[in-house]
Amino acid sequence: MVKTVRFRSLFVLTALVLGGAAPARAAFISGSLGLADFETKINTNALATATTFTLGGLLTNGNTTGDFAPVPTQTSFGSGSFTLSGTPALVIGGGNIGVFTETLAPILTSTSIVNGVVTGVTYFITGTFTPGSLVGGGAVQPASLTVSFTQTGGPGNSISASATLNVNGGNRDLVPEPGSLVMLGVGLAGLAGASAHRRGRGRTTPLA
Numbered sequence: 581m582v583k584t585v586r587f588r589s590l591f592v593l594t595a596l597v598l599g600g601a602a603p604a605r606a607a608f609i610s611g612s613l614g615l616a617d618f619e620t621k622i623n624t625n626a627l628a629t630a631t632t633f634t635l636g637g638l639l640t641n642g643n644t645t646g647d648f649a650p651v652p653t654q655t656s657f658g659s660g661s662f663t664l665s666g667t668p669a670l671v672i673g674g675g676n677i678g679v680f681t682e683t684l685a686p687i688l689t690s691t692s693i694v695n696g697v698v699t700g701v702t703y704f705i706t707g708t709f710t711p712g713s714l715v716g717g718g719a720v721q722p723a724s725l726t727v728s729f730t731q732t733g734g735p736g737n738s739i740s741a742s743a744t745l746n747v748n749g750g751n752r753d754l755v756p757e758p759g760s761l762v763m764l765g766v767g768l769a770g771l772a773g774a775s776a777h778r779r780g781r782g783r784t785t786p787l788a
Contacts, residue, residue, distance in 0.1 A: 607718030609711050610749030611646020613677070615639065615657055617741040626735035628698035633729065634661040635672065635741060643744075647715045651677055655714075657745075662686055662705065670705065670725075678712040680725055680745060689726075697734035703727050709747050723747045 619636025638657040660672035664686055673679035684706040692700030709723035727743040 607711070607716055608721055608749045609647035609715050609718055609747055611648040611715075611747060612644065613648040613651060613657075613745040614641045614643025615743040615745065616641045617743070619659075620729060620739040620741040622729075622739060626698065627701050627729055627731045627739070628735075631664045632661060633663075633703075633727070633741075635659055635727070635743070638672065638741075638743065640677075641742070647711075647747075648677075648745075651714050662703075664688075668707075670707070672725075673710075674712065676712045676714045678715060679710045680707050680723055681710075682707045682725075686727075690728075692730075694734075699732060699734055700728065700730045702729075709745065711747075721747060721749065 615638045617635045617638045621634040621636060622630035623632040624630045637659050640651055640653055640655045640657060642653040644651055655674060655677060657674045657677060658672045660670050662668070662670035662682060666685075668682040668685060670682035671679065682705050686703040686705045688701060689704050690700075690702040691698060703726070705725040705727065707723055707725060708720050710720045711718040724746050725743055726746070727741055729739055729741050731737050731739045
């Protein structure tokens with residue numbers, strides 16, 4: 581009976597400590613960041629035939645939501661290139677905002693045609709985002725970058741680009757805070773001490 585009560589006490593204490601523990605979460609963020617680029621280059625003279633796109637200097641344009649709201653307009657988001665085939669290679673971002681890393685090949689989602697000439701294309705890029713200090717930092721998480729290229733007048737003309745970074749946030753498995761684990765250890769030690777004390781009281785000391 582004593583053993584049953586002892587194990588029941590241990591179970592209750594463990595449940596109370598872990599149940600009351602403040603969970604530790606990674607700092608996941610959520611929101612969107614608008615970007616613009618006027619130094620865009622492609623590997624041909626026409627959007628219709630281009631397979632490599634270079635973003636020469638992305639800047640924030642003020643269209644922000646969620647955790648990206650604190651990011652000032654005209655903040656640099658770096659430069660980088662991506663191709664429509666081969667190994668994903670786009671890594672772009674600013675240290676204070678964060679870094680986007682491409683993980684899957686771009687997908688063409690729309691094409692603009694004027695008088696039979698392609699004047700715009702939009703690509704969707706799947707990747708991950710590592711938040712910087714301006715958005716509170718945090719864990720690497722799923723993200724996407726939608727990039728639209730415009731070539732007014734068609735082949736041979738200059739190209740501009742706009743982009744939107746989307747981060748959808750996420751959750752990490754909950755783990756007990758270190759302080760809670762310490763509490764559990766103290767509680768277990770207390771139970772062990774009490775058990776030893778009871779055993780000592782139950783012994784009969786022989787008379788000399």
